[in-house]
Amino acid sequence: MNEIEIKILNINPRQIEAKLKKLGAKKIFKGRLKVKWFSLPHLTNPNKHPWFLRIRTTNNKSGEITWKSRPVTVGLSRKHREINLPISNHDSAADLFLAIGLKKYAYQEKDRTSWKLQDWQFDLDKYPKIPPYLEIEGRSAKHINEAIKLLGLTKCKTSAEGERTLITKEYKLNWFDMRF
Numbered sequence: 001m002n003e004i005e006i007k008i009l010n011i012n013p014r015q016i017e018a019k020l021k022k023l024g025a026k027k028i029f030k031g032r033l034k035v036k037w038f039s040l041p042h043l044t045n046p047n048k049h050p051w052f053l054r055i056r057t058t059n060n061k062s063g064e065i066t067w068k069s070r071p072v073t074v075g076l077s078r079k080h081r082e083i084n085l086p087i088s089n090h091d092s093a094a095d096l097f098l099a100i101g102l103k104k105y106a107y108q109e110k111d112r113t114s115w116k117l118q119d120w121q122f123d124l125d126k127y128p129k130i131p132p133y134l135e136i137e138g139r140s141a142k143h144i145n146e147a148i149k150l151l152g153l154t155k156c157k158t159s160a161e162g163e164r165t166l167i168t169k170e171y172k173l174n175w176f177d178m179r180f
Contacts, residue, residue: 003068006077006144007166008134009157013124016134017113019151025117031059032180036090037106038097046105046164053102055090063090071162075141078160106164108178120147125163128180130171133159 038053039046050070057063069081087093094104111126119139126132134153138144148154159166167175 002079003082003137004074004077004079004140004144005135005137005160006141006148007159007161008136008148008153009159009170010131011124011134011153011156013126013132016122016124016151020115020117020122023117023150025115025122027113028116029058029112029114031112033058033108033110033112035106035108035110036094036104038094038102039105041101041103053097055087055093055097057090061090063087063093065093073160075145076158076160077141077144078162106176108163108175109180110178111180117147119143122147127163127167128178129173130167133166 034057036055038055039049043049052066052068052070054066054068055063056066063086065085065087067083071078071080073079098104108127113124115122120143121137123135123137124132125135136144136147138147148156148158159170161169164175167173167178
């Protein structure tokens, strides 16, 4: 599956939630995510990773393994191939990755609220020590731009960068270890 997304920075979470509610968006998730990232042991620079592998768990202990290809910028958005597998035991999955020689290179916690509206997904993410931002996923860059206009966010700062790049460059924080 391909994922096309953009981040909208400097947003007001209450206004976003009110707009989404008014438009009829359905809240599909609210909780804390814990994410462990794994890679091949010889890769020391995440900018050189050929792919990304993570284990993400929620506050209700459900989880998934996600493999992501390197991203490609499409207009103002970012696109990459993504494969998700639901898991019931995230500790065993992490143990398996370590046993086959992968290394854990990063860990984050973030609070997320997600909504679905038509073919869009909206994720309001809040990491420790940075302002919340809205991630919009859609079918195409044009489709995402429609959502930006629909929410009245055309004048907001956007980023097609991944979370790691955004957090390290924009906010000068250590993405590799973010905890509440």
